[in-house]
Amino acid sequence: MIDTKDFTFFDKQNNFDFKGFLIKTLSYWKWFVIGLIIAFSIAQQVNVRKQKIYGIETTIAVQEENNPLFTANTSLVFNWGGTSDKVQMISTTLKSRSHNELVVDKLQFYTDYLKQTKYFLQDVYGQVPFKIKIDKTQNQLYEQFIKVKMLSKDTYKITIPFQNNSAKVIRYADNKESTISTPDKEFSRVCKVGQNINLPFLHWKLDVVNFENDTFGDEILIRFNPFDKTVLTYKSLKVGIDEKAGSILKLAMEGTNKERMVDYLNQTVLVLIQRNKEEKNKFAENTINFIDVTLHDMEEKLKNSGNDLKEFGKNNNVIDIEEGGITFKNQLLDYDKEKDVVERKIAYLNTLKTYLKNSVDFSKLPAPTIVGIEEENINTNVAKLITLSIQRSQLVYSVKGELMYERIDNEIQSVKKVLLENANSYKNALDYDLNLANQKIQKLENEISKLPENKQEWLNLSRKYNLSDNIYNTFLQKRSEASIVQAANLSDIKFIDPAKDVGGGLLGPKTGVNYVLAFFMGLIVPLVIVFFIFFISNSIQNIEDIISLTQLPLIGIVGVKHSETNLSVFERPKSALSESFRAIRSSLQFLYKKQNIEGTKTLMLTSSVSGEGKTFCSLNIATVFALSEKKTIIVGLDLRKPRIFDDFNIQNDLGAVNYLIGQNKLNEVIQHTHIPYLDVITSGPIPPNPSELILGDSMREMIEELKQKYDYIILDTPPVGLVSDALELVQFCDVTLYIVRQNFTKKEMLTLLNNRHKRGELNNISIIFNGYENKAKYGVGYGYGYGYGYSYGYGYGSGYHEDEEPTGFFAKWHYRLLKLFKT
Structure with missing residues (x-):
């Protein structure tokens, strides 16, 4: 129970x-x-x-650059816009798909130059002695390695390891992919430098750029990548706006090849500068186109009116006719010029209103100043409308989502409304001026009608010719000015610090x-x-575990044996291990004396489970008693698992079992050992009923007989945690030693031991801590003992026992140093 x-x-x-x-x-x-x-x-x-990751930077400035020809005397005025929103717009443009497509296409960066290293493919762009220029209108082998090896300054070898009889090709002019037939074996050809290579799957020209390059003669891998995928990788360009100077932009890239990044950063800025100049010249281009159309029409009119005037001069005396008509001619020309200016302005405004109502792209509007409109609101709003229209077209490839589109569209609609109001107001004023000009002309025409018919005809012909000639010369002058303005235009973007590899820049x-x-x-x-x-871990680790789990006394600590057999004390009597067993012997004698036990002393050793060193301790405790010339006998009562006979080189044919069943007498089962004063009774053959044999009267009789012959009787019993045999032998023993092994005995076993002790099943019980390693597992400095038993350590036991070199690394060197200093 x-x-x-x-x-x-x-x-x-x-x-x-x-x-x-x-x-x-x-x-x-x-x-x-x-x-x-x-x-x-x-x-x-x-x-x-x-691979090593490097960082390369470049710095640019965004500032308003006015054309130096914009003076008060210039009849053409173009509003380039200010720096407001330009920095942010340029930052967005640099990351846009359309911009990066232009840069990648310009540099042909869809072409990889790779070299196989021990661990990875290294990008060697700019580090190889050649450069490839492809024909974009022809097919190129797509996403497959092309091996190129320079044989000399004038020749190189192409090798393509085709895997099957077809391969993918791409034409970069329109990014069209297709599949063509190829040989199903490795293709190899020696080619000349600078020669155009025209193969079904390859169209390029290879030029030497640095013959003394270190990679000359190495096998370089060329690969053509998807254009869109390449562009996507370069959209990760970092663009930062300087907090202290809002017009300064810092462009940065990270990658494994500094030469490639330097070329890309510089090229992206050059493309940006070119695009900025083109945008700024949009006014001039539109104006020049408008003037060219007008000049073409005026040339025809001027030619026709000149021919009519020439025909009139053939049939009439022009000198006589001019007399008296010069005044009318000059007045009429002035009135016609005034009317023409007003009509051109009105025509421009009518065209502008129609364009605003029906068109969605306002980037092609000509400058209002081309027809003489100097109304500041109209000029400013037309310029702003063109700028917004260009910005919106650039957002197609760079902005995801409708938010940015909505902002620009709202601005365009607002500018359109204001511009329409400005145009209507200005047209009303022009209509009034037109009526005044018509009235002047009508009054003068009434006076001319009184002149002779030949003079009226001459005035009409001269009027047409002079008007056409004046308009033609005016537009010709304006075209000249527009061309000069366009040529003298400067970009708003300037290099402050172009990208350059100056060493360093390592990021990772x-x-x-x-x-x-x-x-x-x-x-x-x-x-x-x-x-x-x-x-x-649930096993006993150190002495503190024993002290914390039980109040039973710790009688001794035994280290790890280093002898071949279990007879460690006999084989090495001066070892530290032998001294620990002598310390246990001294503690046992103290216990016997405390209990007033005279005569033969009996001792029982047990443990929780098998393997805790119970037999090892029994043999060596018996040996220390025998070496003190006390007649000692070990009785092997672990009838289920006999062990003690091996170490003495004796047989287990006869033993305690034979005596207990009455088969043999006590003298017949006692065997002498090679250790003086030490005898042994082995267990004998394994019986079917070990517990019943131990409970029988024969056991008591055997103990009594042994007390008559020996000073110490040591009983080697089975584990008390597994079977109850040891509990039946407690009645014959003066002291019970319970073996606890380090890193083996479970803590729960000590709890069960406490319970058995409290119930009185085990009396006079003490604990031996076996297999203790004071260095290898628990550090130098624990020593044997903690106040119990043997307490010598290295250096302090000199002269008392044999020196044993420890097995632990630190302890071994500590031991050797101490030994060195002693000598």
Whole structure:
């Protein structure tokens, strides 16, 4: 029946043993060394397998550049706009798809120049002795390596390892992909430098750029990539606006090839400058186009009116006719010029209103100043409308979502409304001026009608010719001015610091960080493992565990044996291990004396389970008694698992079982050993009923007979945690020794031992801590004893026992140093 005392293990709560954990952690120092070696090895392999990442920057300024020809005397005025929103717009443009398409196409950056290294493919653009220029209108082998090797300054070899009889090709002029037939074997050809190569799958020309390059003779891998995919990689260009100077932009790129990044950054700025100039010249282009159309029409009119005037002069005396008509001619020309200016303005405004109502692209509007409109609101709003229209067209490839479109569309609609109002107001004023001009002309025409017919005809012909000639010369002058303005135009974008490889610029990989992480991981992983082992470990680790789990006395501590057999005391009587058993002997004699036991002393050794060193301790305790010339006998009563006969080189044919069943007498089962004063009774053959034999009267009779012959009787019993045989032998023993083995005996076993002791099943019981390693697993400095038994340490036991070199790394060197200083 289970006793309530069996549940006393609930009375104690095991707290975390920080000291024990620290000592155990230090005992696994080899794990930490191995962990650090592995972690640093992994970090080193990661570092060498990663390509170096560099950073390249360039700086540009955005500022308003006015044309130097814009003076008060210039009849053409173009509003380029201000710097407001320009910086943000340029930042957006630099990341736009349309802009990067132009740069990639210009540099042909869809072409890879690669070199196979030990761990990766290295981008060697700008580092190879040649450069390839492809024919964009022809097919190129697509996404497959082309091996190129320079044979000399004038020749190179192309090798293409085709895998099957077809291959993909791309034509970069329109990015059209297709599949063509190819040989199903490796293609190889020697070509001349500078020669146009025309193959079904390859159209290029290779030129030498640096014959002395270090990579000359190396095999370089050429690969043509998808155009759109290449553009996408360069859209990651970083654009930053200087906080202190809002018109300064910093462009930065990160990559593995500095030459490629330098070329791309400089080219992207050059393309941006060119596009900016083209945008600024949009007014001039539109104006020139408008003037060219007008000049073409005026040339025809001027030619016709000149021919009519020439024909009139053939049939009439022009000199006589001009007399008296010059005044009318000059007045009429002035009135016609005034009317023509007003009509051209009105015609422009009518065209502008129609364009605003019916069109969605306002980038082609000519400048209002071309027809003499100097109304500031109209000029400004037309310029703003053109700028907004150009910006919106650029957002097609760079902006996702409708928010930016809505903002620009709203601005365009607002400008259109204001511009329509301005045009209507200005047209009303022009209509009034037109009526005045018509009235003047009508009045003058009435006076002319009174002249002779030949003079009226001459005035009409001269009027048409002079008007056409005046208009033609005016537009011709304006076209000249527009061309000069366009040619003298400057970009708003300036290089401050072009991209350049000046050395350095290394961004990664962060090798130092990897090594720091490796250091911590090399420590943390073993620490977690040790903590897990310590946390789940339920075995006795040290003396503190025994003290905290039981009140039973600890009579001695036994280290790990280093002898070939279990007879450690006999084989090495001066060893530290032998001294620990002598200390146990002294403690036993103290216990016997305390109990006033005279004559033969009996001792029983048991343990929780098999393997805790019960037999080992029995043999050596018996040996120390025998070496003190006390007649001692060991009785093997572990009838289920006999062990003690092997170490004495005796047979187990006869033993305690034979005596207990009455088969043999006591003298017949007692066997002498090679150790003086030490005899042994082995267990004998394994019986079917060991418990019944121990409970029988024969056991009592055997103990009584042995007391007549020996000074010490040591009973080697089975584990009390497995069978109850040892409990039946307690009645014959003066002292019971319970063997606890380090890293083996479970803590619950001591709880069961406490319960048996409280119930009186085990009396006069003491504990031996066996298999204790004071260095290898628990650090130097514990020593044997803690006040119990043998307490000598290295250096202090000199002269008392044999020196044993320890097995632990630190302890071994500590031992050798002490030995060196002693000598």
